[in-house]
Amino acid sequence: MLVLVGVVSVVLVVTGQRSAPQPAASTGERSESVAPSEPSPSGEAPTGQNRPSAVAEQVAEPVSVSVPSIGVTSDLLRLDLNDDGTVEVPPLGPDDQAGWYERGPAPGAVGPAVILGHVDSAEHGPGIFFDLGALRPGAEVTVNRADGTVAVFAVDRVETHPKDDFPTIDVYGNTDDAQLRLITCGGDFDSAERSYEDNVIAFATLVGTRPA
Amino acid sequence: MRKAFALPTVAIAAAAFPLLTMSAASAHSGSYQADLGALNQSGVSGTGMVTIEGNQATVMIEASGLLAGSPHAQHFHIGALGQCPTDADDKDGDGFLSTTEGAPAYGAIGTSLTTTGDTSPDSGLAVDRFPTADNGTVSYERTFEITDDVHAAFDAGTAVLVLHGVDKDGSGAYDGDVKSDLDPALPMEATAPAACGPLTAAQMGTAPSGGAETGAGSTAGTEQQGALAFGALALTGAAAAGPWPTAVVRRRTRPDPGRSCRAADHPARHEPTPCHYPRRTS
Numbered sequence: 001m002l003v004l005v006g007v008v009s010v011v012l013v014v015t016g017q018r019s020a021p022q023p024a025a026s027t028g029e030r031s032e033s034v035a036p037s038e039p040s041p042s043g044e045a046p047t048g049q050n051r052p053s054a055v056a057e058q059v060a061e062p063v064s065v066s067v068p069s070i071g072v073t074s075d076l077l078r079l080d081l082n083d084d085g086t087v088e089v090p091p092l093g094p095d096d097q098a099g100w101y102e103r104g105p106a107p108g109a110v111g112p113a114v115i116l117g118h119v120d121s122a123e124h125g126p127g128i129f130f131d132l133g134a135l136r137p138g139a140e141v142t143v144n145r146a147d148g149t150v151a152v153f154a155v156d157r158v159e160t161h162p163k164d165d166f167p168t169i170d171v172y173g174n175t176d177d178a179q180l181r182l183i184t185c186g187g188d189f190d191s192a193e194r195s196y197e198d199n200v201i202a203f204a205t206l207v208g209t210r211p212a
Numbered sequence: 213m214r215k216a217f218a219l220p221t222v223a224i225a226a227a228a229f230p231l232l233t234m235s236a237a238s239a240h241s242g243s244y245q246a247d248l249g250a251l252n253q254s255g256v257s258g259t260g261m262v263t264i265e266g267n268q269a270t271v272m273i274e275a276s277g278l279l280a281g282s283p284h285a286q287h288f289h290i291g292a293l294g295q296c297p298t299d300a301d302d303k304d305g306d307g308f309l310s311t312t313e314g315a316p317a318y319g320a321i322g323t324s325l326t327t328t329g330d331t332s333p334d335s336g337l338a339v340d341r342f343p344t345a346d347n348g349t350v351s352y353e354r355t356f357e358i359t360d361d362v363h364a365a366f367d368a369g370t371a372v373l374v375l376h377g378v379d380k381d382g383s384g385a386y387d388g389d390v391k392s393d394l395d396p397a398l399p400m401e402a403t404a405p406a407a408c409g410p411l412t413a414a415q416m417g418t419a420p421s422g423g424a425e426t427g428a429g430s431t432a433g434t435e436q437q438g439a440l441a442f443g444a445l446a447l448t449g450a451a452a453a454g455p456w457p458t459a460v461v462r463r464r465t466r467p468d469p470g471r472s473c474r475a476a477d478h479p480a481r482h483e484p485t486p487c488h489y490p491r492r493t494s
Contacts, residue, residue, distance in 0.1 A: 085265060087420035103417040111415030118426050129426070163423030169259050169274055172419040174245050185426045199423040 020119045020126070021134035022186055023158040023200065059109040060147035062100050067182070069139045070131035072117075074098040076143075079116060087114075092121040096128045098182075104172070107143040108151035108206055112172055112179045115143075119184045119196070129184035133158060133200045141180060141204050148212025153180045153204035160186055160198045171201055178206035241265045243419040244366060246373040246409030248275055252299060252309050254378040254406035258350070262373075262411060263419050264358070264366060270421065271325055273352040275407060278345035279379040282386060285324070285342045285403065286352070287333075288411070289372045290365035292319030296372065296408035308404045310393040311376065318372035318408065322362040331356050337395060337403065350375070371411040378406040 066073045077099035079088040090099045098117035105111035118127030141153040161167050171181055186200035246260040258275025278284055297314040304313070324335035327343060335341065343350045365371040378401055381388055386402035394403045 081418060081420060085263075085270075085421035087424050089424055089426050101420070105415055114416075116424050116426055127426075161423070166423040168272055168419060168422070169261050172243070172414075172416045173259055173261055174247070174415045183424050183426060185424070195425065199426070 020130050020132075020186060023133050023135075023160055059106040059151075060145040060149060062107045062113075062115075062143045062145055062151075064144045065098055065107075065115055065182075066142045066144075067132075067135070067139065068142075069136070070134055072098075072128060072131070074117065074128050076100045076115065078102045087116065089116055090118060090128075092118065092124060094124050096121070096124060098128050105178075106145070107153070107180050108145065108149075108178050108209060110175065110178050112175050112181055113143075114172070114181050114183060116183045119186060119200070127184070129182065129200075132182055132184045132202055133160070133186050135182075135202050141182065141202075143180070150210040151178070151206055152208040152210065154207045156203045156205055158200065158202045160200050162197055163195075163199055164197075166199060180204040180206070241418060243414040243416050244371070244411040245414040246411045248373065248375065248407040248409040249296060250277070251297070251314070251405045251408055252378045252380055254278070254380075256375065256378075256407040258375075258407060260373040260409060260411065261414065261419060262366070263421070264363065265418075267357050267360075267363060268355060269323075269358045269362075270355040271353065273325070273350060273373070273375075275345075275375060276349040278348050278350060278375070278406060279377060279384075279386070280345055280348040282377060282379075282402075283339040283342045283344050284350060284406065285337060285339065285376040286350075287321045287325060287336060287374055287376075288323040288358075288362055288365070289315075289318040289320060289374050290322035290362055290370055292370060292372075293317050294319075294365075294368070294370035294372055294410050296410060297405075306390050306400070308380065308390060308400050310400065311374075311403055311405055312393045314374070314405050314408070318374060318410075319365075319370065322365060322371065323358060325352065325354070327352070327354065332359075337398075339402070366411060369410070369412065373409050373411055374405050375407040376403050376405050377401065378404050380404070 062076050064073065064075045074097045077090050077097050079090065079099040079101045080103065082088055087101055088099070090097050096118055098115050100107070101114040101116065105113045107113040107115070117129035117132070119130055119132070120127045135155050135158050137155055137157055139155040141155060143151045143153070145151065159167075171183075180203075182202040182204070184200050185196035186198045188197050189195075190197050241264055243261060243263045245262075248256065248258040248260060250256045254277065256275055256277040258273065258277075260275075261272045263270045273286065292315065295317045297309055297317040299309050301313050301317070302309050304310075321333040321336045324331050324333060324338065326335050326338055326341040328341055329335070330338070343352050362371065377386065379386065380401055386399045388399050388401055390400040392398040392400050392403040
């Protein structure tokens with residue numbers, strides 16, 4: 001009986017609602033990579049001893065991001081840290097925007113640049129990164145910068161990780177080249193906690209720069 | 213006389229350079245990273261990441277290739293060159309680069325990266341409070357207060373992450389005839405450095421703590437939330453009785469204060485955060 005009540009009420013609520021796409025291989029407890037060709041799935045490639053970014057490349061700050069394959073175009077807000085050390089997220093509103101984490105590298109500079117966007121909101125529906133989980137390896141991400149140049153990234157893989165087991169070093173750790181991480185929420189919605197349990201993270205690598 | 217003279221000098225200096233005193237008080241914050249390289253041919257590799265905010269440090273270490281099932285002491289070493297030694301620094305020729313032989317490069321213990329309790333150099337060999345490398349890997353995270361000398365070492369670029377314990381003879385345990393330079397009751401294998409990496413400023417100026425709350429909503433739609441919660445609750449109750457999937461409510465039992473699902477840790481701050489788009493539909 002309990003089972004019946006549970007299923008019925010969940011189904012009732014869910015019917016007619018949209019569901020954010022998830023990475024194809026995200027059903028396991030542990031995250032999995034979407035890209036089978038990824039040579040070292042968990043970033044454990046043997047890195048040399050401290051390799052400071054050889055060229056302290058000056059890169060103009062980002063102003064907007066586009067992900068054509070999922071129809072995303074957004075001006076970028078500036079995001080800092082909350083008092084508790086977690087990353088700020090963009091304010092919710094009818095005109096949802098993505099944001100750049102300004103304490104990290106600028107997109108196109110060597111290192112892990114981070115852009116965050118909501119998957120959805122109760123009041124306003126799908127968020128700017130609603131379809132992030134549907135991104136496929138090779139998809140193009142472009143970031144327009146304040147000096148008019150455009151940094152072009154290609155998606156390497158999309159991963160899903162529990163928020164309470166977030167792969168901080170993989171996502172925020174040093175990289176040998178210019179990387180971009182697009183982050184949103186996903187996984188199961190924990191209705192008791194009123195929060196998604198997972199973060200969906202698209203990892204991308206700089207493949208080119210277009211002049212102003 | 214000297215004293216009477218000195219005091220006003222300090223007062224004048226403070227008045228003249230208010231900004232100077234301000235900046236001294238606000239401690240540097242930021243993230244540091246160490247790429248761990250093997251010592252004593254341990255084959256160990258890994259990464260350490262440290263984020264300092266005030267006098268609080270959040271330390272994350274992911275390392276693999278360690279002797280499985282054995283404790284591995286791990287420390288911030290400070291106060292020397294901020295570098296790692298090489299196996300060639302085996303001065304006494306006993307076949308081991310000992311902790312002592314590495315000290316000219318990385319210095320003395322500044323912090324013991326224990327799993328619980330004291331983190332001072334006194335706990336440097338507290339093997340019962342260091343991670344045990346299940347399957348040869350260590351995944352460590354802890355937030356604690358660091359001392360001023362350690363903080364200063366990070367600022368000065370002289371903090372080094374060192375993991376100890378290497379099964380050099382491949383016996384599967386810490387053993388052998390060579391005794392530890394730190395404690396003659398222990399075999400050298402138990403305390404010799406296995407991996408080392410200087411801690412330098414990370415590309416990510418300050419790495420955020422934990423995941424991102426990018427899926428929360430606003431206050432609307434609570435009536436549907438109520439139904440969802442009720443359904444989930446009913447399913448939870450039923451799960452014990454039958455083979456029903458617990459997908460709707462899984463993974464609620466791992467509150468980890470260090471990194472977090474913040475909504476779970478601080479419901480007052482973030483609630484209510486309903487959302488209309490659960491993935492699982494049945």
